[in-house]
Amino acid sequence: MSSAFPSLAGHFLIAMPTMTDPAFAQSVVYLLAHDAEGALGLIINRHMDLTLAEVFAQLQPEDASFDPAHNQEIFNGGPVQAELGFVLHQRGPEFQGTTHFGELALTSSKDALLAIAQGDGPTPSMIALGHAGWGAGQIEDELRANAWLSCPADHKIIFDTPIAERRSAAAALLGVDLDRLSHQVGHS
Structure with a gap:
């Protein structure tokens, strides 16, 4: 009997009420990639006290203007490489640092942020600083320890x-009401 898990790419990881790691407590992670070597995802429900307008001002592009109609909140995508920006968006526009993950794409280049700020970027999109990452077998161990619920993602939620x-x-995608789950974990 194989103990290998199938890929959870394209799934949500929903933190169980017992999750105590402050980086992930109460979080929902969209997994972009998951294979035998590890996983990559973005937390989709934690915004920062930062907006695209503020990031745009820090980038100080000389020949670009900001369209306030395209301002949006910046998310805390996870504890890994928190200084790097990522844009999660539908496939379509190509930028310097775009990688495709099924129906969605992840871009990690400044040209995407500038395009969004000017109203020429991908829509819909979510901008995050940092990402979530796991080493080989780490997610599988955390799932066995009941740290996460997982289900196929619905992009409308993102x-x-x-x-x-x-x-x-x-959680409702699984028919689960998180308010009714126990904060205690046990085995019978």
Whole structure:
């Protein structure tokens, strides 16, 4: 009998109420990649006290103007490489640092941020600083320890659901009400 898990790429990881790691407590992670070597994802329900307008001002592009109609919140994508920006978006526009993950793409180059700020960027999109990463077997161990629920992702939750409702909406995909789950874990 094989103990290998199938790939969870394209799934949500929903932190169980028992999750105590402050980087992930109460979080929903969208997994972009998951294979035998590890996993890569973005937390989709934690915004920072930062907006695209503020990032744009820090970039100080000489020949670009900011369109306030395209301002958006910046998310805390995870504890790994928190100084790097990532844009999660539908496939379509190509930028210097775009990598495709199924129906979605992840871009890690400044040209995407500038395009969004000017109204020429991918829509819908989510901008995050940092990402979530796991080494080989780490997610599987955490799932066995009941740290996460997992389910196939619904992109509407990422792009259309209010931030405060994303965790309960993701859990509802499984028919789970997180408010009714016990904060105690046990085995019978």
